[in-house]
Amino acid sequence: MTPNYEFAGTANWRDDWKACLPECVDAYEPCFILFRLNTITEWVLITFVDDRAPVREKMLLAATCATFKSEFGQCYIEHEKHVTDQKDLTLDSFESWLKAKTELGPMSEVERELHNAQQERAAIAHAGPQHMKGVAFPVDxxxxxxxxxxxxxxxxxxxxxxxxxxxxxxxxxxxxxxxxxxxxxxxxxxxxxxxxxxxxxxxxxxxxxxxxxxxxxxxxxxxxxxxxxxxxxxxxxxxxxxxxxxxxxxxxxxxxxxxxxxxxxxxxxxHPLPVEAPKQFSRPAPPRAGPRRITKV
CATH class of the missing domain: 3.40.20.10 (Severin)
Incomplete structure (x- = not known):
């Protein structure tokens, strides 16, 4: 992966959005966009895949998405958004999407339980690493x-x-x-x-x-x-x-x-012993080929 565009940013993320997006995105090239909102741990991951992009590039982006999030740090990604048109990268479009995601309307009991479970998983993800790398005990x-x-x-x-x-x-x-x-x-x-x-x-x-x-x-x-x-x-x-x-x-x-x-x-x-290559199956000779199998006395 190679960076196509970088921006240092200011204290106002809305001004940064207007200065960068959607002009920094190429027309048909799929890409990952990382945008920081308020804090260093509040990032938005946008996967931009235009409908007119080649199928091979779409498959490459989909195949590397999980690895990209793991290398960057899943606990730092607050929101994820998939975009297929540059018009959806405007500030108004993003704010309406963010408002609809954060402000919850009336929910049933099952939907409320699912939402609470999702919030608990997000809190655990922000608390620390996703996997355990071992216990380092001091050496005497x-x-x-x-x-x-x-x-x-x-x-x-x-x-x-x-x-x-x-x-x-x-x-x-x-x-x-x-x-x-x-x-x-x-x-x-x-x-x-x-x-x-x-x-x-x-x-x-x-x-x-x-x-x-x-x-x-x-x-x-x-x-x-x-x-x-x-x-x-x-x-x-x-x-x-x-x-x-x-x-x-x-x-x-x-x-x-x-x-x-x-x-x-x-x-x-x-010094392990060398592994012998498996022998190929020797096919028997076809009929009427090779030495005669029946001899007359």
Whole structure:
């Protein structure tokens, strides 16, 4: 999307409307129009689609409308209006439409309930974001120091837990060196944990180093609240581990009590086997082609 027209605006939105609309709109080009009324959170979204516009451009505007509103922020859009003629973009036409929308006439009980429900949804939309991006718990000082040492290759194994009472991420254990065969015994299968492991190995004759993040979440043995907190904290915690503490995560694993954590399983995660292309079906030879199938003695 590219901007076609911009206007800084003044304190009087009616004067701004007269100065911009409908002259700023091309005759047959569909577009989105964002116009601010009184406050920074009171915007009007106008989708202008002329009836004589090409069908392809109409379809493109309709297909990108939901994405456009999501990127701009649904909570900032106070009113939406669909216009198919430039005459409907005049100030008189817009004010009459706005007055008819804001001033409600006599309503039945069902219409009043629907209107109240719509107002409640609008209030929730203005209150905050539309979706939850995760819970960022603070990281304990000991855990911060262990993550920095892990990033500097001073530690081989770092395991952390989420303290549900104090709402923080705490350090459980660290090891200077750990063999891959002993990793399974260090990851508990009855409690959720965040585990970092510096895996030094040799692949095709070349020594390699990689950092694995293992998210162990048992299917039973932990409360629903505990599992939800581990799942919600994982995204913000990994972002902080990479950006703030310098941990370069090569691969991520999510395991439960039944999954394998042997050295072979780690190698399959780091170096997955190539997927063979499906073989094409070989059609049989048609009649009277190929070698004879019946021989006479």
């Amino acid at each position: 000082r000991n855990a911060e120091e262990a993550l920095r040492k892990l990033a500097q290759q001073q530690l081989s194994f770092v395991q952390l837990s989420v303290d549900t009472l104090n709402e923080a991420i705490k350090l459980e254990s660290t090891l200077d060196s750990l063999e891959p065969t002993a990793l399974a015994s260090k990851v508990p299968r009855d409690k959720p944990r965040y585990t970092f492991y510096n895996f030094d190995h040799t692949w095709e004759g070349v020594p390699q180093k990689c950092t694995l993040f293992i998210y162990s979440l048992p299917s039973s043995g932990s409360s629903i609240k505990e599992r939800m907190l581990y799942s919600s904290c994982k995204g913000p915690f990994l972002s902080a581990a990479q950006n703030q503490y310098g941990v370069m995560i090569t691969n991520k694993m999510e395991v439960d009590a039944r999954d394998d954590l042997s050295e072979k399983a780690l190698l399959e995660v780091i």
